[in-house]
Every structure is written in structure tokens, then in C-alpha cells.
Amino acid sequence: MKQLTKRQFKRYCDIVYNESGIKLNEDKWQLLNARIGKRIRKLGVQADKYLSIIEKDHDELNLFLDAISTNHTYFFRESKSFEFLDTSCRNIWCAASSSGEEPYSLATYCLELGFEPSILATDISDSCLDKGRRAIYPKKCLSNIPKHMIRRYFQKGTGKWEDHVRVKQNIRRIVKFEKFNLLKDSPPSKIFDIIFCRNVMIYFDIPTKEAVIRKLFKVLKQDGYFIIGGAESLSGLNHSLKYIEPSIYRKI
Numbered sequence: 207m208k209q210l211t212k213r214q215f216k217r218y219c220d221i222v223y224n225e226s227g228i229k230l231n232e233d234k235w236q237l238l239n240a241r242i243g244k245r246i247r248k249l250g251v252q253a254d255k256y257l258s259i260i261e262k263d264h265d266e267l268n269l270f271l272d273a274i275s276t277n278h279t280y281f282f283r284e285s286k287s288f289e290f291l292d293t294s295c296r297n298i299w300c301a302a303s304s305s306g307e308e309p310y311s312l313a314t315y316c317l318e319l320g321f322e323p324s325i326l327a328t329d330i331s332d333s334c335l336d337k338g339r340r341a342i343y344p345k346k347c348l349s350n351i352p353k354h355m356i357r358r359y360f361q362k363g364t365g366k367w368e369d370h371v372r373v374k375q376n377i378r379r380i381v382k383f384e385k386f387n388l389l390k391d392s393p394p395s396k397i398f399d400i401i402f403c404r405n406v407m408i409y410f411d412i413p414t415k416e417a418v419i420r421k422l423f424k425v426l427k428q429d430g431y432f433i434i435g436g437a438e439s440l441s442g443l444n445h446s447l448k449y450i451e452p453s454i455y456r457k458i
């Protein structure tokens with residue numbers, strides 16, 4: 207595929223921003239080029255034609271957003287913040303759950319603490335939600351998990367799945383995956399004891415971050431914790447959460 211022109215790059219960035227809140231800068235030119243290149247080759251069209259397709263076709267728009275979003279995650283990522291979970295955290299929202307490693311880590315952590323939570327795991331990406339629901343991961347993804355927990359919560363694959371594990375059914379059933387666009391969707395009508403919204407707002411600009419926090423704040427219980435990623439901060443933003451320590455905020 208030819209390099210995107212400046213005009214095409216800007217139009218793609220506008221679509222990404224309007225649909226997901228993700229702000230792409232010029233340093234993402236190559237990345238965008240590479241990622242949409244795959245879709246464009248598959249459909250056998252040019253960059254301008256592909257633009258007009260995603261403007262009209264919602265399914266292709268979803269595939270495009272899937273292709274450009276960064277879904278990097280892993281089991282027990284930044285698990286120090288899990289210390290803010292306690293037995294009062296029955297209803298957990300893991301917003302931007304990617305392919306499921308984070309909500310399954312939260313589930314197993316709570317079970318080790320002796321209680322079974324209900325976890326809502328949401329993301330904008332259909333392919334990530336599918337992976338989460340399937341709950342099959344390469345064995346090498348388990349390196350952060352203590353051996354006894356692997357035995358307790360994962361089943362080994364056999365035959366052609368020998369190098370994989372699957373999260374056991376009793377863990378899968380407490381994590382419910384649903385599509386949720388932090389930018390566009392209205393929050394569920396439920397109140398959550400704790401909300402994890404980690405390593406996603408880093409891709410948003412200030413007004414989008416503030417709008418997302420306002421939205422999640424509404425469904426966080428009084429005194430509930432709001433957890434963000436280790437490289438993120440809410441400082442300088444207009445919000446009503448109380449800072450507790452890096453990555454940890456509370457609705458007081």
C-alpha cells in the first residue's frame with residue numbers, strides 16, 4: 207500500500223478520535239499505515255475508498271478500530287493496585303479489559319482473598335471481547351502467576367492446545383464480557399464497588415479523559431476506589447475524585 211497522504215492521515219485520525227476518543231499524533235503515521243494496510247489489502251481497495259467504506263459500514267468501522275487500537279495487556283499487570291480490593295468489592299467493573307487477562311487476574315485475586323465477586327469486563331474491541339470470552343491463552347502468558355494459582359484456576363490444553371491453557375469455568379462464569387465504548391456509551395444502571403480503568407485514558411485528550419471520569423464516577427459507590435494505570439495520572443484534570451496514591455483515587 208502507498209503511504210497515506212497528509213489529508214488521508216488526518217481523516218483517519220478524525221474518525222478514530224470521534225469514534226473512540228483515541229488521539230493519534232503524527233508519530234503514529236507509520237503505525238496507522240501498517241495497520242490499515244492489512245484491511246485495505248484484504249478488501250483490495252485504495253485508502254480513499256476504505257475511508258468511504260468505514261464511514262458507511264459499521265461492521266468495517268469496528269474492524270478498523272480493532273486494527274488500530276493497542277490491546278497490550280498481561281496477567282497481574284501492575285497488581286500492586288489489587289491491594290485495594292477487599293471483601294466489600296462484590297461488584298467490580300474492569301473498563302477497557304482488552305483480551306481478558308486483567309479481569310481474570312482480578313477474579314482469581316478475589317477468590318484467593320476468599321470471596322467471589324461479580325466482574326463486568328468491557329472493551330470497545332470485538333476481537334478482544336471474543337478472546338476474553340474464549341479465555342484461552344498461551345502458557346507463556348502465565349509467568350506472573352504463582353504455580354498454585356495456575357493449578358487452581360487454569361486447565362491445561364491437550365493435543366494441538368498443549369501450549370495453551372484455559373481459564374476454568376468457575377472463573378469464567380464470574381466475568382461477564384460486554385462491549386462498551388467509554389466515549390459514547392451510557393454507563394450500566396448498576397453501582398460498582400471499585401472501578402479499574404487502566405492504561406486506556408493515556409490515549410485520550412484532556413476533555414475526553416474528564417468526560418470518561420465523570421461517566422464512571424456516577425456509577426462508583428461512595429468511598430469506592432477508582433484505579434488507573436501506573437503511567438497515568440489525573441492531575442491537572444477537572445474531576446471530583448480524591449487522590450490516594452499514584453494510580454489510586456477514591457470517591458469521597
Ligand SMILES: C[S@@+](CC[C@H](N)C(=O)[O-])C[C@H]1O[C@@H](n2cnc3c(N)ncnc32)[C@H](O)[C@@H]1O
Binds near residue numbers: 283
Ligand atoms: C492497552 S489496553 C489496556 C488493557 C488493560 N486495562 C490493562 O491495563 O492491561 C487498552 C484497551 O482500551 C481499549 N479501548 C480503547 N479505546 C476505548 C474506548 N473508547 N472504550 C473502551 N475501550 C477502549 C482498547 O481496545 C484496549 O483493549
